[in-house]
Amino acid sequence: METLRKQLRAIDQKGYKAYKAIEGTYSFPAFTLAIDHVQGDPFAEPSKIRVIVPRAKTVLAAEWTNTTPRRIRCEDVVARRVHYELRQWPSRVRGSGKSGLVLIDAPGQKVLERTAVLIGDETITVCLSVGLPANGRRILAKEAESIFFEQIPAVIERAVYGLREGDIRPAVELADQQHTIRRYLHEHGLVAFVANGSILPRESGVSDKPLRQGAVPFQSPPELEVAIPVPHRTEPVKGMGIPKGITLIVGGGYHGKSTLLQALEHGVYDHISGDGREFVITDSRAVKIRAEDGRSVAHVDISPFIGMLPYGKETTRFSTENASGSTSQAASMIEMIEAGASAFLIDEDTSATNLFMRDARMQALIAKEAEPITPYIDKARQLFHDYGISTVLVVGGLGDYFEIADVVIKMEQYVPSDVTVEAKRIAANMPSGRKAEGGESFGHIRERIPRPESLNSQKGKKAKVTARGRHVIQYGQTDVLLYALEQLVDDSQTRAIAAALFHIERKGWLDGKKTVRQLLDAIEEQWDRHGLGSVSFRNGHPGELARPRRFELAAALNRLRTLRCSQ
Ligand code: ADP
Ligand code: MG
Structure with a gap:
């Protein structure tokens, strides 16, 4: 810790590049600080750091993370708390560019597996971005010191050490219930479930938050009502079950058809308590x-x-x-x-x-x-x-x-x-008078094999793969446009898709043998076994990633204008 302080003092007022010297790992009383990547100038993407907390000193006992959905939920709780505490810190924009910004990749209404917080058996890792402070391009070491020695310790103290069982329990219980409903759908031939009392409409077309005023809570028709027993409560959750097969949603214009369908689209993900869609659960495929x-x-x-x-x-x-x-x-x-x-x-x-x-x-x-x-x-x-x-x-x-x-x-x-x-x-x-034209069977689907040249990240002499917001991935010389993917719900998913495509290229997985389906399987297996961050091209801090579904990953691959298939 004192090494970092000394180093900072030594580079005070120097040119920005001197910040590179602080890359490394430092022991603090309450955590280990890893400064993985220092930005090149005050306007560049903020520097990447990790704060590693010994789990044994927190209330996060092993039982809270003994299933994958539970672990993801606990990580989500910690990420939200860190985000909240960071916002409590008086915002002082200190100097030029991104000076003084301290950010976590905060979750929204959905609970996604993400790299912002990683809970392992021994440690809790919080991944942050920090805009290292400067005046023009001159290092402001005092300001940097206050970030590392005051702000971050205070935020970690409250958000991680201050975590109580009462913060974790409700979130984990909700996760268990959502998971139970997902399994129930699977076992009972249902495509989706919408609980009575759910709030489906959103605040606006650009907000994922619930409509606060005048929302009519969902109520299942009696014919379609199912009661699903869930843990941590005595009453089953009741609501509408949509069976497998062909379902139509009809009705006059403006009577809520699209709103219901959109809720189903989003139900492939879990939502946080208070969202209104906690128990809107759709088959994740x-x-x-x-x-x-x-x-x-x-x-x-x-x-x-x-x-x-x-x-x-x-x-x-x-x-x-x-x-x-x-x-x-x-x-x-x-x-x-x-x-x-x-x-x-x-x-x-x-x-x-x-x-x-x-x-x-x-x-x-x-x-x-x-x-x-x-x-x-x-x-x-x-x-x-x-x-x-x-x-x-x-x-x-x-x-x-x-x-x-x-x-x-x-x-x-x-x-x-x-x-x-x-x-x-x-x-x-009232017979329609139509003749069916579809034949007996749907038709054969040929599995495609992408050719190696489909993914080319080279732009000039360097590889260039970046996500620009939620809907554009720059891949080498081409832009992949994802505006039509309504189930792509987080910018960090887009970054993860970009990273996955680059991973496929770098690993040589486009070998002229693997089908699209096999490539998707391989990425999912990589994520399951080695974590989301393992597909990242950074060392240490994995970047801000959230797990996308295989379908959005496939959709990005399919929209690559350089995609060529040999079968
Ligand atoms: P449709 O697709 O049938 O034309 P929409 O689903 O687009 O209708 O809904 C029309 C409007 O009604 C939207 O502004 C939507 O937010 C609102 N709305 C939908 N469902 C509800 C509800 N349960 N309570 C209140 N407003 C709703
Ligand atoms: Mg509509």
Whole structure:
């Protein structure tokens, strides 16, 4: 500790580069401080440090972290506390650029596995970013001293040593309950569960926080209500269970259809207490599918949905730099089957109409032979039968779907009701006159093998792989655009995806043999076994990472404009 103080005093007022001298590890009374990476100038990305606390001196007994979901929850609790305490510290912007900033990669409404706090058997590691203070480019050592010797010790004292069982218990119990519901879905043939009393609408289109005023709490229709026994409480959690198969969400405009579907999309992640979606739980392999014209597509067999295109363009190995609404959405579906999805969540609002419907009159006018598209209505059943993939589809205007639905949920003034029987009666009394065009089976999905040149991080003489915000990854010379991924929910997930792609390249995993599915498996196995930070390209501090699902990772790979596949 005194070494650090001495070093800081020795470089006071010197040029910024002299800060490099403080990289290293220091013992403090309450923790070990590792200064892993010092920024090059005051305006650059802040320096990376780790604070390593002996776990035995905290209340975090082993039982609190004896399962992976529990460990992740405890890490989340500590990260939120550190974030809170850092914010309590009077904000003094000291000097130029990022001088004086001390940050943790704070979680939002969701609980994700992240690298901000890592709880091991012996230690609790808190990863921080620090803007080392300077005046212009001149080192302000006194200010740096106050960060390392006052602020950080005080924050760690309160946030980590001040942790009480009463802070951990409710969070861990909620984690246990959410995990139990996830397992229950799996064992009882359900795709999703929405508890009674849940608050689904959000504060605004750009906020993940609950709508505070005038939110109508969710109430399950009696026909779909299930009661799920969960630990740490005597009453089961009651709410709506959406069974596997084909489910429609219908209702008038503005009656809450998309809000329900969005809650299901987000239910693949766990939410914190007070969010309103604590017990909105969706099969974690459910994927939102939407149209995304302009995206690139590489060698995808979209023939189950789209046959021969004009001028004989084949669709069994379909590639384009600029997909249309329908081809983009068809490609996304096939790619997500390849990645291992269990359900598709689809909203008419963001879909290509012609991929979803061809009504009787259009069938009469345009012969099947002249229409490359087989609409989803004629494939959804086969998709479920052949691949076990369920559909939850929001429709306002496509009543022909009544025929193929297993369950029809009507939203009216934000209140759901089960109208399956009525919808089936209507379908029987008013035949659509359509001919099914989908054939007996969905169609074969060819597993693609990406070629080695697909990932090229070189930009000029150096490798360049960076996430810019949530929706753009710069990979070498190309930008990967992720705006359409509604289940990508944290900027740190985007950084983790960038790191994973780079890992695949550097490890030579694109060897011309591994399929997309095998690559996804390999990354997930790496994360499971060696931790999220093991895919990072830093030493020590792993960077600000949160774990994405394999589907968002696959989606990024699929949107790489340099992707080429040999099969
Ligand atoms: P739809 O998709 O049926 O047209 P939306 O789901 O977009 O309707 O909802 C329309 C508006 O109603 C949105 O502003 C949404 O936030 C709000 N809303 C949805 N559900 C609720 C609810 N349960 N309580 C209060 N407001 C809600
Ligand atoms: Mg809508």
